Amino acid sequence: MTEQPGKPRRGCFFYGCIGSVILLLLVMGALLLGWHYVKKMVNRYTETQPVKLPTVQMPQAEVEKLTRRFDAFQAAVREQRPVEPLTLSADDINVLIANGRQGSALQGKLHVSLDGDQLKGEVSVPLQEVGLSMFKGRYFNGSATFDLSFNNGVLGVSARTLSVRQQPVPEVYMQKVRRENLAASITNEPRAMAVLQGLEDIRVSNGKLVIVPKEKK
Numbered sequence: 001m002t003e004q005p006g007k008p009r010r011g012c013f014f015y016g017c018i019g020s021v022i023l024l025l026l027v028m029g030a031l032l033l034g035w036h037y038v039k040k041m042v043n044r045y046t047e048t049q050p051v052k053l054p055t056v057q058m059p060q061a062e063v064e065k066l067t068r069r070f071d072a073f074q075a076a077v078r079e080q081r082p083v084e085p086l087t088l089s090a091d092d093i094n095v096l097i098a099n100g101r102q103g104s105a106l107q108g109k110l111h112v113s114l115d116g117d118q119l120k121g122e123v124s125v126p127l128q129e130v131g132l133s134m135f136k137g138r139y140f141n142g143s144a145t146f147d148l149s150f151n152n153g154v155l156g157v158s159a160r161t162l163s164v165r166q167q168p169v170p171e172v173y174m175q176k177v178r179r180e181n182l183a184a185s186i187t188n189e190p191r192a193m194a195v196l197q198g199l200e201d202i203r204v205s206n207g208k209l210v211i212v213p214k215e216k217k
Contacts, residue, residue, distance in 0.1 A: 077198035
């Protein structure tokens with residue numbers, strides 16, 4: 001969820017999930033084949049330049065209206081006030097990424113799409129920003145499809161598919177990746193947890209992200 005202004009970091013759970021995928025793939029490669037193979041993996045699955053991702057154009061008045069709606073929903077959930085479910089389109093999410101408080105950290109690095117009940121994303125991530133400083137100057141440019149779940153305040157995100165340079169990541173890696181909750185680290189973010197604990201459900205349905213608050217008695 002939205003954080004206070006500050007040093008850009010992996011505040012968005014989707015961006016954090018991508019970082020977790022990359023780290024997990026490299027660690028698995030090291031365990032299976034040795035660290036010398038990791039360098040080959042990096043050369044194969046990363047590039048020396050970022051790619052330009054799609055952008056969404058929205059009138060400034062609509063951007064401000066969307067931002068107010070998003071902020072008002074979060075405030076109501078944190079303060080345990082009644083509020084209607086929040087429904088966001090893929091364009092809404094991308095505009096919030098580009099214009100919200102985390103824009104400086106995520107702009108140009110993440111583009112979200114929603115297809116039926118699936119959350120998808122195109123990313124262009126500097127490896128240095130996901131904890132791999134040894135690979136400074138390399139970029140992970142790829143796409144992913146995620147399954148989203150929510151149960152008792154716990155957000156679950158698992159990668160269904162992951163492709164780099166239009167080639168799927170080998171199944172030997174994906175079998176392990178699919179079993180990981182890539183959003184587990186969000187439990188360490190107090191502001192995000194304050195919102196999650198006030199929610200009944202988070203789901204992707206009919207190409208929309210639907211965030212349902214708990215009913216207030």
